Amino acid sequence: MISDDLLGSEAHWAFGTDFEDPLAGVDTTVPDDIDPAALARYCLMLGDDALVLSQRLSEWCSRAPDLEEDIALANIALDLLGEARLLLARAAVADPSVVPSLPDGSPVPAEDALAFFRSPAEFRNVTMTELPNGDFAETITRLLLFSVWRLAEFESLLTHPDAVLAAVAAKGRKELAYHRDFAARWFVTLARGTAESRRRVLTALAGLWAFWPELDAPADVEVVLDQVFAAADVSRPEVTPARGLGRECVHTEALTDLLAEMQSVARAHPRGLW
Amino acid sequence: MTVTEPQLAEHFGATIARGDRIEPRDWMPEAYRRTLIRQIAQHAHSEIIGMQPEGDWISRAPSLRRKAILLAKVQDEAGHGLYLYSACETLGTSRRELTDKLLSGKQKYSSIFNYPTPSYADVGTIGWLVDGAAICNQVPLCRTSFGPYGRAMIRICKEESFHQRQGYELLMTMMRGTDEQRAMVQESVDRFWWPALMMFGPPDGASPNTEQSMAWGIKRNTNDELRQKFVDMTVPQARALGVTLPDPQLRWNSERQAHDFGEPDWDEFWAVVNGAGPCNAERLAHRRKAHDDGAWVREAAVAFARLEEAL
Numbered sequence: 001m002i003s004d005d006l007l008g009s010e011a012h013w014a015f016g017t018d019f020e021d022p023l024a025g026v027d028t029t030v031p032d033d034i035d036p037a038a039l040a041r042y043c044l045m046l047g048d049d050a051l052v053l054s055q056r057l058s059e060w061c062s063r064a065p066d067l068e069e070d071i072a073l074a075n076i077a078l079d080l081l082g083e084a085r086l087l088l089a090r091a092a093v094a095d096p097s098v099v100p101s102l103p104d105g106s107p108v109p110a111e112d113a114l115a116f117f118r119s120p121a122e123f124r125n126v127t128m129t130e131l132p133n134g135d136f137a138e139t140i141t142r143l144l145l146f147s148v149w150r151l152a153e154f155e156s157l158l159t160h161p162d163a164v165l166a167a168v169a170a171k172g173r174k175e176l177a178y179h180r181d182f183a184a185r186w187f188v189t190l191a192r193g194t195a196e197s198r199r200r201v202l203t204a205l206a207g208l209w210a211f212w213p214e215l216d217a218p219a220d221v222e223v224v225l226d227q228v229f230a231a232a233d234v235s236r237p238e239v240t241p242a243r244g245l246g247r248e249c250v251h252t253e254a255l256t257d258l259l260a261e262m263q264s265v266a267r268a269h270p271r272g273l274w
Numbered sequence: 275m276t277v278t279e280p281q282l283a284e285h286f287g288a289t290i291a292r293g294d295r296i297e298p299r300d301w302m303p304e305a306y307r308r309t310l311i312r313q314i315a316q317h318a319h320s321e322i323i324g325m326q327p328e329g330d331w332i333s334r335a336p337s338l339r340r341k342a343i344l345l346a347k348v349q350d351e352a353g354h355g356l357y358l359y360s361a362c363e364t365l366g367t368s369r370r371e372l373t374d375k376l377l378s379g380k381q382k383y384s385s386i387f388n389y390p391t392p393s394y395a396d397v398g399t400i401g402w403l404v405d406g407a408a409i410c411n412q413v414p415l416c417r418t419s420f421g422p423y424g425r426a427m428i429r430i431c432k433e434e435s436f437h438q439r440q441g442y443e444l445l446m447t448m449m450r451g452t453d454e455q456r457a458m459v460q461e462s463v464d465r466f467w468w469p470a471l472m473m474f475g476p477p478d479g480a481s482p483n484t485e486q487s488m489a490w491g492i493k494r495n496t497n498d499e500l501r502q503k504f505v506d507m508t509v510p511q512a513r514a515l516g517v518t519l520p521d522p523q524l525r526w527n528s529e530r531q532a533h534d535f536g537e538p539d540w541d542e543f544w545a546v547v548n549g550a551g552p553c554n555a556e557r558l559a560h561r562r563k564a565h566d567d568g569a570w571v572r573e574a575a576v577a578f579a580r581l582e583e584a585l
Binding site for chain 1 (some may be wrong): 452
């Protein structure tokens with residue numbers, strides 16, 4: 001006899017890992033005045049950013065400078081993964097034509113078809129998210145730039161006419177505020193810690209700043225960044241912007257490698273049940 | 275009034291005999307303290323090293339839901355390591371000192387993590403069998419005589435039972451999938467069965483520390499008792515799953531009301547304990563690299579904290 005305890009039906013198996021359809025209970029009808037294809041494309045942009053950066057952050061698991069940071073980076077990766085799942089699912093509902101077709105009888109749900117069966121040339125994430133992690137200073141600096149921008153983006157979506165997108169934004173903004181605070185605290189710590197940590201964080205910022213214009217952030221976002229830079233006693237680097245075309249599905253080889261690894265098991269079992 | 279050591283020892287013995295907890299500020303025999311530090315540290319190290327075999331699959335988890343479950347699980351292991359290091363610190367050591375002992379090989383971790391994980395099914399098998407064996411070992415530790423250890427174990431056991439259920443649910447799902455997936459599950463169970471039985475430690479006759487640890491209330495059951503309990507619990511689960519266990523001697527003994535089973539290969543057990551397992555070197559090298567790569571970050575945090583204190 002298997003005990004009920006082992007096979008029980010409680011949905012709550014672990015934090016952030018609900019087995020439910022993430023959009024269950026939400027009216028998923030696309031409002032009449034919204035272009036479904038445009039909505040799907042926008043959800044893929046935000047969803048792919050979260051998915052790709054989550055994948056990068058999870059590479060830190062068991063490799064962080066201390067246990068507390070290992071746990072925090074995994075938390076942030078889990079939050080972004082949760083956002084990605086909601087956004088990819090929304091994209092699939094809004095415009096089913098974005099979902100890759102799979103062999104007949106494949107049980108793969110839409111969110112996984114989008115994550116595991118698209119090619120790099122179908123991803124819409126910004127370039128910054130796909131770059132390799134580098135050292136802890138690069139990871140923190142990227143997380144700071146990304147989460148400051150994304151938090152502002154999510155706040156602007158709170159009143160979006162698509163109820164699903166507005167709900168995703170309401171959930172995500174609390175997570176993103178924590179990500180930003182975590183990254184800002186470490187950015188300042190590293191910038192003012194030792195000569196070595198300052199050197200590393202300045203190098204990281206100089207490298208990543210070229211990818212900032214691709215985010216196309218409004219001016220008030222830059223005000224927040226400038227406050228963090230002031231606390232860290234650093235200034236905006238003078239660098240030539242990189243030609244970031246992630247939104248148009250143009251990517252670096254880093255994304256090809258990341259996806260080859262991420263998709264390997266799913267693609268080996270296109271009819272697999274997980 | 276001076277209390278003599280024999281009086282303190284008597285009071286300690288009486289506390290244990292009543293089944294009450296020993297707390298960090300209580301007097302305790304040095305050997306009790308040393309045994310606990312060794313055991314709790316080994317347990318904490320096991321959680322931290324145990325992040326690697328499954329952690330290796332986070333980047334390749336075959337669905338987003340499985341990725342979330344796996345990442346959350348491996349993160350829980352880091353959390354368990356953290357509580358256990360904290361419990362151990364109440365005995366007068368530090369996380370830093372314990373980490374140095376792990377990295378220099380002076381303290382050990384569970385040998386099960388020196389086995390490789392070549393298949394995604396191993397994520398499920400580790401949850402089912404390895405976490406299942408850990409739960410059998412750890413549930414009695416919730417009543418262990420040292421307070422901070424017992425309380426840490428209560429929380430850890432709750433989370434471990436989630437993990438076991440998740441692992442079993444992954445295997446159940448894979449068994450409903452393709453023939454190839456079912457073969458993956460069976461192959462993984464075949465590899466992990468004997469190492470899981472070895473997690474309970476050597477047979478009672480070859481376990482020199484058991485008697486003293488039981489007298490001190492640190493340990494509540496012998497290795498062989500717990501191994502039997504695990505086998506009896508697991509056989510019906512294997513049947514429900516639809517896999518076989520790789521032991522031709524495994525059968526129900528109605529006289530004993532328990533399963534008879536074969537003897538694990540104890541030569542292999544000692545070889546892995548003593549460093550010759552398939553992944554011993556790799557696991558420690560991974561941990562050392564993370565520790566070394568993070569040194570400049572920890573130094574920066576200390577320097578910044580001093581700067582803030584000075585303001």
